[in-house]
Amino acid sequence: MKVIMLLFMMLLPASAWAEVTDISVKPLPVALQKGLDRLASLSGFSCKFEQSIFYSDGSKQVYSGTLAVAKGDKFRWQYIKPYEQLYISNGDGIWLYEPDLMQAQWLQSISAVDPIAMRLLEGRVKAEEVHVLDAVAGVYHLRLGHGEQATELWLALDKQDMPLWFESNDSLNNRNRMHLLSIDVSVPAKQQFEFKVPKGVDVIDANGNVIESNMKGSNE
Numbered sequence: 001m002k003v004i005m006l007l008f009m010m011l012l013p014a015s016a017w018a019e020v021t022d023i024s025v026k027p028l029p030v031a032l033q034k035g036l037d038r039l040a041s042l043s044g045f046s047c048k049f050e051q052s053i054f055y056s057d058g059s060k061q062v063y064s065g066t067l068a069v070a071k072g073d074k075f076r077w078q079y080i081k082p083y084e085q086l087y088i089s090n091g092d093g094i095w096l097y098e099p100d101l102m103q104a105q106w107l108q109s110i111s112a113v114d115p116i117a118m119r120l121l122e123g124r125v126k127a128e129e130v131h132v133l134d135a136v137a138g139v140y141h142l143r144l145g146h147g148e149q150a151t152e153l154w155l156a157l158d159k160q161d162m163p164l165w166f167e168s169n170d171s172l173n174n175r176n177r178m179h180l181l182s183i184d185v186s187v188p189a190k191q192q193f194e195f196k197v198p199k200g201v202d203v204i205d206a207n208g209n210v211i212e213s214n215m216k217g218s219n220e
Contacts, residue, residue, distance in 0.1 A: 038161040039123035044070030054175040068188040
């Protein structure tokens with residue numbers, strides 16, 4: 001699989017703080033608090049996205065696609081360019097589908113993960129979890145969480161108090177920035193978060209071994 005970790009590079013920022021030296025709770029900037037409140041008030045939204053990965057060697061890769069999010073850990077993260085790849089969850093686990101390889105993988109173990117980026121987009125990040133490290137021209141450098149589980153994230157908001165882009169660094173010091181475009185705050189249809197294995201697509205395990213050859217297509 002080409003970029004099986006691409007989505008999770010964004011969802012799981014690798015920068016962690018061994019300890020928190022300032023545990024005082026300070027009021028958040030008004031605009032940032034409004035942004036968190038706005039996300040918490042929504043039942044879901046959909047948008048287009050452009051994801052740019054700036055590698056430590058100076059190279060860059062750009063991906064684009066569509067994203068739909070709903071309360072209850074539901075999301076549909078579909079890469080369209082430069083090639084197709086789909087991550088989809090109805091809240092019980094995650095399917096990874098790669099059309100060009102005719103393969104689908106059930107990433108059930110990921111269901112235990114509570115990635116900070118998805119928590120942010122679902123409106124589940126609370127003010128007491130947010131520490132503002134810096135703020136310049138409407139861009140917030142944030143530490144989210146506490147102790148060893150704390151992570152860093154850069155966040156910019158648009159005029160409607162929705163995320164314009166957010167960025168994280170991975171363990172190799174690559175920068176991963178996600179731009180959200182043409183946001184629609186209508187609740188996405190439930191069907192968007194369901195996946196049926198298409199005819200002829202093999203279901204594989206975590207090691208890439210075929211565990212089901214789906215010649216007739218899923219009837220689920």
